[in-house]
Amino acid sequence: MENIIEIKGLKKSFGDHEVLKDINLNIQKGESVVVLGKSGQGKSVMIKCVVGMIAPDAGTLKVFGNEISEMNEDELKETRTKIGFLFQSGALYDSMTVRENLAFALTRVLKIKDEADIEKRSVEALEAVGLGDAIDKMPSDLSGGMRKRMALARTIIVHPEIILYDEPTTGLDTITSKEISNLMLDVQKKFKTSSIIITHDMQCARIAGNRVVIMNDGQLIAEGTYDELENSEDEFVQQFFK
Numbered sequence: 001m002e003n004i005i006e007i008k009g010l011k012k013s014f015g016d017h018e019v020l021k022d023i024n025l026n027i028q029k030g031e032s033v034v035v036l037g038k039s040g041q042g043k044s045v046m047i048k049c050v051v052g053m054i055a056p057d058a059g060t061l062k063v064f065g066n067e068i069s070e071m072n073e074d075e076l077k078e079t080r081t082k083i084g085f086l087f088q089s090g091a092l093y094d095s096m097t098v099r100e101n102l103a104f105a106l107t108r109v110l111k112i113k114d115e116a117d118i119e120k121r122s123v124e125a126l127e128a129v130g131l132g133d134a135i136d137k138m139p140s141d142l143s144g145g146m147r148k149r150m151a152l153a154r155t156i157i158v159h160p161e162i163i164l165y166d167e168p169t170t171g172l173d174t175i176t177s178k179e180i181s182n183l184m185l186d187v188q189k190k191f192k193t194s195s196i197i198i199t200h201d202m203q204c205a206r207i208a209g210n211r212v213v214i215m216n217d218g219q220l221i222a223e224g225t226y227d228e229l230e231n232s233e234d235e236f237v238q239q240f241f242k
Contacts (some may be wrong), residue, residue, distance in 0.1 A: 034209030
């Protein structure tokens with residue numbers, strides 16, 4: 001299988017605080033990998049390094065076979081058009097309608113100007129997440145679960161090859177969380193995306209992840225399928241499954 005993301009010996013410190021000590025992780029094309037870990041372990045820092053939002057202190061990080069740290073500004077922008085980043089907050093523009101939020105992604109990222117094409121893509125993205133009737137609503141009119149769906153629609157509308165999820169089900173009730181997790185799985189299958197999913201939600205990890213890795217003290221200490229780790233005899237690993 002082709003590695004679409006390759007992380008080797010990744011290190012990052014903020015002042016005297018060493019957040020990432022030695023991260024080694026490969027993501028295969030079409031694979032969804034869940035990253036578990038307690039708060040403050042550097043999970044979000046790691047995926048921000050993937051898109052060049054944060055520069056690591058050491059190690060190598062290749063995306064689509066190219067080293068992120070060696071890219072110039074234009075190359076980095078081009079790479080980012082192929083990566084969707086679903087922020088924990090959703091990061092919707094509250095002053096824009098759902099339609100305008102989606103159009104903004106298309107005109108800003110893909111530079112599409114044809115209004116008929118924008119409308120077609122917007123409708124398709126909303127229908128893919130079950131929000132076909134919400135195109136003219138404001139974000140403030142949407143429930144928490146609908147906002148998550150809307151944020152996912154805006155992510156997939158540019159047809160990214162990679163999606164990075166930062167706590168995609170935070171703040172949702174159990175039923176809505178399950179719906180979003182299943183939707184993430186559907187998106188992976190339909191669009192053949194590769195994903196890194198940062199979450200504390202074990203239901204989300206079980207549903208949406210092909211593989212699970214566990215981070216502790218700036219390092220990845222365990223990996224396997226959900227079932228393999230659930231049956232691990234390691235005491236630290238077991239804390240996540242109890």
